[in-house]
Amino acid sequence: MKKITLKDIADHFGVSISTVSKAINDSHEISRDVKLKIRQYAKAHHYRPNRIALSLLKKSTNTIGVIVPNILNYFFTQVFYGIEKTANSRGYTVISCVSDESFIKEQQTMKLLSAGTVDGIIMSLAEQTQAKGDLQHILDVMENQIPMVMFDRVTDKVECDKIVVDDFEAGYKTTKYLLQTGCKKIAIVSSIFNSSVGKLRVEGYREALQEMGLDYDDKMVVKVGGADDLEILISLLLDSIAVDAIIALDEMTAVDTLNILKMKGIDVPDQISIVGFTNGRLSKYVSPALTMVSQHGKYIGELAANILMDRLAYEGDMPFTTKLVKTSLIERDSTRKVDKNHRAYQ
Incomplete structure (x- = not known):
């Protein structure tokens, strides 16, 4: 018809x-x-x-685009939930896209969204983009006067609104917390070692060790690539160093690390404590339940959407803003207890 x-x-x-x-x-x-x-x-x-014709007529689509690097990461799922809930309440629809940590896919997605499809974009940079350092596709969008909010993984090379998690402090306080439970040999397992957030967490970890007079050892930072076998990498770590705590920089890695230690007959937390990042559902229901660092993803999503839509509604110049979001430690059973009077997280 x-x-x-x-x-x-x-x-x-x-x-x-x-x-x-x-x-x-x-x-x-x-x-x-x-x-x-x-x-x-x-x-x-x-x-x-015809939505496209209407958008050309009105010079507005009432649609915002969202680009996240990894939808399987619970943090990004929560951010997206916060964005969509807030956008819908203010009369906007959301187009969601996933870069899969790929620079090329991020380029293609930006080109699609900037072709009159959306009024503004909310994004977190792909790991490949941060490693490559090529941001021309983002600068091109900014030159086309399309408002943008960056969150979590951001760059100083692009002037726009930004929401960042205090990842340095998160790495620092998580390490201090483990030290206060009596741990001395703390390793990091990272699948995001090329991203800005991964680097900041390691820097915070290094700072906490140095404050306590402990040496930073690069061998204690296990970098997990997409083709790597986590079990082999953890086995090599445990064979060479008497580790008594592990900080996993994302939830899936924390859960996988816990299962690997249990298969090896290692008691968690009596022999090795584990702390993960992103307080998702998985971390609550494994045994023992995992102590996690919460980055407040839903709140970040709500904040990003409101900042973008406020800018779209405002007629005139508005200075760019950068919001810093603090993390929280959710203590569960995968770590030893610390004296409540000497907490790193307050």
């Missing part, structure tokens, strides 16, 4: 396309009887407005 157009409806009633458009949009310029006839006819013939 041929899709009916505004012109088809206009020809049927012998009126202009503009009159039909005004009738369908309930304009006060059109009489009630004419509006009723046109709208009933349009409904009976399953008329649907």
